Amino acid sequence: MKATIERATLLKGLSHVQSVVERRNTIPILSNVLIEAQASGAIRLMATDLDLQIDETIAAAVDQPGATTVSAHTLFDIARKLPEGAQVELSAAENRLTIVAGRARFSLGTLPRDDFPVIAEGELPTVFELPAETLKAIVDKTRFAISTEETRYYLNGIFLHVAEDGPGNSPVLKAAATDGHRLARITMPRPAGAEAMPDVIVPRKCVAELRKLLDEIDGSVGVSLSGSKIRFDLGQAILTSKLIDGTFPDYSRVIPSGNDKLLKLDPKSFMAGVDRVSTIATEKTRAVKMALDRDKITLSVTSPENGTAAEEVPGDYAAMPFEIGFNSRYLMDILGQIEGDSVEVHLADAAAPTLIRENDSSPALYVLMPMRV
Structure with missing residues (x-):
């Protein structure tokens, strides 16, 4: 096998396939990437962990078709460190892959192509x-x-x-x-x-x-x-x-349909408020408490190690006042997905699942279980 490929093209292809390869492998061939130089003027790169497989075809000048397998992470690291714009020459013979780019030359051990496992897709109807x-x-x-x-x-x-x-x-x-x-x-x-x-x-x-x-x-x-x-x-x-x-x-x-208490707020400023008060939260006390009152929400966190934090955030709320607690990280994960400038939080009580969505016609909805606070 002998082929020449531009460093940027090789690096991009390798960056895709090598991320499938586990760092620790008990089966040596699974640490390798399959490199197949095709007569049509392309190189096929392939990597697998037996559950997942990436197969990518990239443009190259092929002098001699053939195939081999070599350590995916080593080849990726070499390609990363080669000078920009370099032409990389790959040639395989006698269980070695030689890589030449400018004045740099590497020789890596290879494993036979026939040992490389391929996921059999079967019928995909x-x-x-x-x-x-x-x-x-x-x-x-x-x-x-x-x-x-x-x-x-x-x-x-x-x-x-x-x-x-x-x-x-x-x-x-x-x-x-x-x-x-x-x-x-x-x-x-x-x-x-x-x-x-x-x-x-x-x-x-x-x-x-x-x-x-x-x-x-x-x-x-x-x-x-x-x-x-x-x-x-x-x-x-x-x-x-x-x-x-x-x-x-x-x-x-678990998607609630009868939550009758509606809170409307700006997700960005609400998320920032949750983030601020949860600064003092520890792994054990990720809970942020929301005290809901007419058009006002008070966020608070109590941490036995660090103390307390509270912040009042604006919101549109007209139902009965009550308190509910959520895991602050889970709440911020959901708020981070809301793209508009308004979010609806449908609540029932302190123990029932809460429904969060942009509005009733938005394609995404989220359900969050409360925490005892």
């Missing part, structure tokens, strides 16, 4: 397209609520499913995530081709890699899936992942 911006919104509005608790593995991802309960019973695609303390859900019109889509849970790591790749995409992203695998076609890059094999709970049961 559901195929549809989503604009990159829509996919970004799905990820950004929900991923902060994904659970990191490994015992409830079925909550370690974003749940995608189709339903017929949109406005006027129109078909919709919904994405939801929850960790048991908070829930985030976004609803959008169902894309053509997703009619018979199975309910799927896209794992957290796949979501993180997808979000990084979406920043470089302007048009649409092809989505293909079955009950066990999902593939995202992102131009030069293809991201394939196994899905979480589990049943996502019926989250619609």
